[in-house]
Amino acid sequence: MMFSDGLTPRPARILVVDDQPINIQVLYQVFHHDHQVLMATNGQQALKIARTQHPDLVLLDVEMPGMDGHEVCRRLKADRDTAQIPIIFVTAHREEAEETLGLELGAVDFIGKPINPAIVRARARTHLTLKAQADQLRRWVFIDGLTAIGNRRHLDTQLSTEWRRAKRNGSDLSLLMIDVDHFKRFNDRYGHQAGDECLRRLAGTLRETLRRPADLVARYGGEEFACLLPETPFAGARQIAETLRRKVESLAIPHADSDTAACVTISLGFCTHEPLGPTDEEQFMRAVDEQLYAAKHAGRNCVCGRIADAQTAPATTD
Ligand SMILES: [Mg+2]
Incomplete structure (x- = not known):
C-alpha cells in the first residue's frame, strides 16, 4: 500500500x-x-x-x-x-x-x-x-478542481498555520494576491473554455515559478490567485511578484480586448508581515487586498506592495 x-x-x-x-x-x-x-x-x-x-x-x-x-x-x-x-x-x-x-x-x-x-x-x-x-x-478537499493547485480553503488553513509560525519564530511572512486583468472581457471574446484554459496555464506558471516547498499557490476565487511565502522579506516578495508578472506576460496569450496590453496580464498586490507588525490576520489580508486594488488603479500589469507595520491596518473600503 x-x-x-x-x-x-x-x-x-x-x-x-x-x-x-x-x-x-x-x-x-x-x-x-x-x-x-x-x-x-x-x-x-x-x-x-x-x-x-x-x-x-x-x-x-x-x-x-x-x-x-x-x-x-x-x-x-x-x-x-x-x-x-x-x-x-x-x-x-x-x-x-x-x-x-x-x-x-x-x-x-x-x-x-x-x-x-x-x-x-x-x-x-x-x-x-x-x-x-x-x-x-x-x-x-484542498485542491481546486479546474487548475489542480490549492484552493481558498487550503490558503486560509495554511495562512493561519504560517501566521502562528511567523509570530512564534519572529520571521517574515509575505502574501501576494493576483488578479487577471480584464478577464471578463477575455471570457466574453474567446469563450469560457478558452478562459478556463487560460486560468490553467496561469496556475501552472505560478506553480512552476515558486519552487520552495513551503510556498503555496492557490486559486482564491474566479480569476484571483494567491501566493503564500513563508520566511520571505519584503525585497524577496517584490522580486517574486515581479518575476510572476513578467512570466505571465511572456506567455503572450492574446487578449485583443485588454486596455492594458495585447496579451493576458496580471496585477499583483502584496504585504510582508514583519515580527512587530499588526497582530490581526484579517487586517493583514485586508492590507494585501488594498495593495492589489492599488495595482489595479496604477494601470494594471504591475506590482504594489508594502510592509504591514502597526500603522498599516487599513480602514475597510467597502
Ligand atoms: Mg508492556
Missing part, C-alpha cells in the same frame, strides 16, 4: 510501541517486508516519532512503565498534527472496561497478546486502507 506526503508516494509506515524489545521484534517480522516499521520502547519516544515521522498506523502497547499506552493515545489524539493517525492497542488484558476506555480515547481496534500474525496483518491492512482513503479525501 502506498501513501503520499504531498507528491511522493511512499510505503506505509507503521509505528510499533512496546517496552519489551522482544514484542517489537515479533511485530517487526510481521510487517517489515511490506512496510516501513518505526519503533519506540517508551511513550515519550513514541510521541516524538509520531510528530516527526508521520506514521500511518500505531500499534501501541497498553502497559508500559512511565507513560502508559492510554496516555500516549490521549496525547496523540489531542495534537492536531497526529490526531488522524489510527491507533491499535496491543494488550494482554482484553476486558470490557479496558476496551471501552481504549475506544473512548480514540483507538480504532485491539489486538490480543500473544499476537497472531495473520490477525495482526489483516487488521493493520484494514486500517491502512481507511487511512489512505481519508488522506486522499483530505487532499481533494
Whole structure:
C-alpha cells in the first residue's frame, strides 16, 4: 500500500510501541517486508516519532512503565498534527472496561497478546486502507478542481498555520494576491473554455515559478490567485511578484480586448508581515487586498506592495 506526503508516494509506515524489545521484534517480522516499521520502547519516544515521522498506523502497547499506552493515545489524539493517525492497542488484558476506555480515547481496534500474525496483518491492512482513503479525501478537499493547485480553503488553513509560525519564530511572512486583468472581457471574446484554459496555464506558471516547498499557490476565487511565502522579506516578495508578472506576460496569450496590453496580464498586490507588525490576520489580508486594488488603479500589469507595520491596518473600503 502506498501513501503520499504531498507528491511522493511512499510505503506505509507503521509505528510499533512496546517496552519489551522482544514484542517489537515479533511485530517487526510481521510487517517489515511490506512496510516501513518505526519503533519506540517508551511513550515519550513514541510521541516524538509520531510528530516527526508521520506514521500511518500505531500499534501501541497498553502497559508500559512511565507513560502508559492510554496516555500516549490521549496525547496523540489531542495534537492536531497526529490526531488522524489510527491507533491499535496491543494488550494482554482484553476486558470490557479496558476496551471501552481504549475506544473512548480514540483507538480504532485491539489486538490480543500473544499476537497472531495473520490477525495482526489483516487488521493493520484494514486500517491502512481507511487511512489512505481519508488522506486522499483530505487532499481533494484542498485542491481546486479546474487548475489542480490549492484552493481558498487550503490558503486560509495554511495562512493561519504560517501566521502562528511567523509570530512564534519572529520571521517574515509575505502574501501576494493576483488578479487577471480584464478577464471578463477575455471570457466574453474567446469563450469560457478558452478562459478556463487560460486560468490553467496561469496556475501552472505560478506553480512552476515558486519552487520552495513551503510556498503555496492557490486559486482564491474566479480569476484571483494567491501566493503564500513563508520566511520571505519584503525585497524577496517584490522580486517574486515581479518575476510572476513578467512570466505571465511572456506567455503572450492574446487578449485583443485588454486596455492594458495585447496579451493576458496580471496585477499583483502584496504585504510582508514583519515580527512587530499588526497582530490581526484579517487586517493583514485586508492590507494585501488594498495593495492589489492599488495595482489595479496604477494601470494594471504591475506590482504594489508594502510592509504591514502597526500603522498599516487599513480602514475597510467597502
Ligand atoms: Mg508492556
